[in-house]
Amino acid sequence: MGERTRQVLPSVLSVLLALAVCWLTIALTRDADTATRAYLQMLWGGVGNWPAFLDGGNANTVLRPLGEAAMKAALLTLTGLSVAVAFKVGLFNIGAQGQMIWGALAAALVGAHVSLPTVLHVPLALLAAAAAGAVWSSIAGILKLKRGVHEVISTIMLNWVAVSLVDNWLVIGPLRAVAEGHQSSITGTAEILSTAQLPRLLGDSSRLNLGFPLALVCALTVWVWLARTNSGYETRAVGLTPEAARAAGIPTLWRAGGAMALAGALAGLAGAVLVLGTEGRYPGTLGAPYGFDGIAIALIGNNHPLGAAVSAAVFGILRAGGTRMQLLGVHKSFPELIQGFALLFVAGRMVWLALLDRRRARQAAVEVPRA
């Protein structure tokens, strides 16, 4: 079994097993028929109802769901990348959620309070978000590198600090949008200017916006950086064997700190894509825990930038389709359950590999009978 297969196979099997287990969950709480139909709805909701479309349906029947899936995939890709990049340098970034919150806030503020033409406004808002996320993750990075504080603990703490400060103070207090006359129950920050909105790529037929290509570009860039540049090589070396990297003259602190900052920047971008692409403002509370999802996405993608993109695409599709499952009375959070199980099974990567190795050993024993 090749090295690449060993890396990919456990993830694929885990997702399949998670799908099977979750199908059983519906089948047991409801019945098998409902489970199957719910899965079909999830699929149509994610990739579009192709049979209906090919039967001469409206193009929107596939474009709209695909747009939704791409939107979710973009967010998952960015937070997944955030976690994966930190992993490459040996740090576990549980804090993508907090970094994303600050990124979203920064994007919302720049989007609402700076006036510029679109070509400048969008990049500036994105940049602000990335910077905000990077600053937040760097706190954990500095605590780790200077004080030896474990990043798992510090990023968990920083998540809750971010939630408390932003959701429970800034956006309901100082930064809350001023209500105008009839709009008395406005929540969140002021609406961003139209120049800051991420352009829609397919007009009105789908909510697909610039966020998706942006996320893909990020994934590609991160991959190229890690695989093909000197500093990416150094970063991986630091993550795998820090002492050897240090002995080789690699500036380990800078590489580790840099990767952590990049992780924050990517999570911050996710916040920006959410705000500039779909929400239009920092909402009253940034409910969706895309930051935590990033952990699952990164690990299911085996911490490979492109793997993260692929697993984000898969779960983007499932989650976009999740809303359709409600037609059958299955809660829309169901895909998150699939994702959770997939992560749990991926956590048992060792079990998969042991099973695969045993199977291979048995095959070998059959093929080459003992003399």
Added chain:
Amino acid sequence: MSLEDASLDIVPGELLAVVGENGAGKSSLMNVLYGLYHPDAGTFLMDGKPVRLKSPRDAIARGIGMVHQHFMLVPTLTVAENVVLGREPTKRGLLDLDRACDEVAATAKRFGFQLDPRARVDTLTVGSQQKVEIVKALHRGAQVLILDEPTAVLTPQESDELAQVMRGLVKQGRTVVLISHKLKEVLGVADRVAVMRRGRTVAEVRASETTVSALASLMVGEGSRGAALTGVPLTSGASGTGTAANTHASSPLVPDAKSTHAGFPPPGSVGPDARHDNTGLAPSGPVVLEAKDLRAKGDNGRPALQGVSLTVHAGEIVGIAGVDGNGQRELAEVLTGLRALDGGGGTLLGGPLADLTPARAKARGVGHVPEDRLARAVVKAMTVEENVALGRHRQPPFASGPWVDFKGRRERANQLLTTYDVRPPDPTVKLQALSGGNQQKVVVARELDADPKLLVVVQPTRGLDIGAVAQLGRRMLGAEPDHG
């Protein structure tokens, strides 16, 4: 992992030494005796009856105790807690610490140790920690006490003390099995010596009827010794060169491509007289290293170097001998920029020693083959070619600009793998798939390929078999004529 057909008889009430080179299987054999490893084949008889030791618990129950090379003490617990762990005295279900302390104090006294049962282990010196280990075994009623390389971490004084302790135990009717590769020390204390080589016991002799050199040739095997070591000041542990007090030469050496070779001083005491061991060349080249009064702390925060001075000329090999753990590693780390100096200084290849960083050391032309290969020299989860590039990865042929030069790297890696006969000669496999000897060849190949002006080599033969040692020795010497 490394035992094939080893036999050993242990007679009650004697001090048996098991000697052999690093990797000869001494520790593996002892771990089998202690129930930590399980033999694939063979029998273990106690008092004539076969026994199976499933775990250390069985061994302990049968009166076998072991003092591991790396102490098995919980640093945050007290001496008494460490000793009674697993067989704690209780009073109404609660731990009876007072009784534990009394018991431990009594055991310590009975065998003549001075230990404070209430002291936390991480506050003790290494020598005292070892005593805790011994007391721990005795406290469990050990009749047979196995000591795995006990003097590796001790000062000469502590080693002498330990020798007396061991004799004392034998006098009290206990059996002591001493594992060591320090022959002189072994002969001074043991009744009988068993020699191991490559996983086999090759001889058992009475200590009074043998000599250091006889044992040494038994250890390395006839013939191969010459091939391995002639003319190479790679003093392997078996060679018996060393400080007067202690017989042992742990063998760090600092040759360079111009055949420079710096020696390590004994603990903190070495002044300007580091011996220069020349391989035919007079130390006439330009001075590449002039270090004065180097001082540095070890990992434990205690002084490891206390005023080391050393001069190395281009074109010479300087061997540094001394008991393990007496600052050799730290000196090597100072010279390669890995450890900060507390005091002293000097020049290294035209720059000051004081603010050396690994990057600066590399830039000045210092190569390093460190003692702990897996932790320091390689990234085992990366491919062989990525490891070949490590350290020079920003220079051609490994890089072009900010990009990795895959083609150049592959070419150079292939070339080195062939030259150094690394097997398999495939630059794309993960380094961890190679054997220890082949990993080391990759490291040596890389360091020599960088054309260093000063090469710092620490224990380059640790864990390697004789053949690999011979080959490495030739490589290092072979590097010399090219430049010298």
Added chain:
Amino acid sequence: MLEVLHSLLFSTLDAAPALVFAALGAMLSERAGVVSVGVEGMMRTGAFCAAVAALVMPTPLAVLVGMVAGAGLAAVHGFLSIRWRSDQVVSGMALNLVAMAGGTFLLESLFGPNGTPAITQLSRWNVPALAHVPLLGALVGHAAPTYLALTLPFAFHLLLSRTPLGLRLRAVGDKPHAVATLGLSVSGLRWAAVLGGGLMAGLGGAVLSTAVLDRFEQHTPAGLGFMALAAMVFGRWTPLGAFAAALFFAFGNALRIGLASSAPWLLELVPQGFLLALPYLLTLLVLALQGQRGHAPAALGTPYEQESR
């Protein structure tokens, strides 16, 4: 003033048990060397199962069911991290995600969006004679978990510092190889600690749905598990430290809620969000000032491998 203090104390004692139990559970597991970021998920599982069980059985029994459920999740954690030496943080976070989504799914498909039907809460221990005595009265009128939460930390302290089992657990968290060479089972001890931690976390969750509320609510435990982790770290991985930190955090919560109703003007000056962030900020500050290395168990998060060479 006294009255304010009285009601603050009362609500602190009412809210603290879940946090105390979860923090003790996390501490138990981590002292034996197994990272416990999965407490949030174990609490959620415990809360859900207790609430469901309470529909068909007496509430005290249902609490036990919740504990067992928490231990069940912990068993998965143990299987992955002890038996298979998986990354303990990954395994814990996976359990959090599963418990989060699974709780929502089961709740929605079995009971609908409004949470489980109301159940009988654990009964409160009222002493009318004391109820109106200032301050002292705040100590009565709570359900059993409160009193358990006030005593259990001391029991844990005794367990860790004064029993053979405690000594072994501490040893296995600091240097598992030393424990193994004495013939003790590293994985056995770690299993015991992880399962014990699961029981405690499950108890913490069960208390939320049987004493604090009277049902399983969508968002339970809403981050309380992570606050328990903060309390454990803040309390330097000791039972009494974690206890004190949990009480302190619970007091902070009570103060915030109390202020919101009694002195909203104060919240204008000190924003509520800032008070919410305080436990985490303080924990970060403590970690930043002293570094973590000195207090965390040395082998925390490192899977035990018998042969290290």
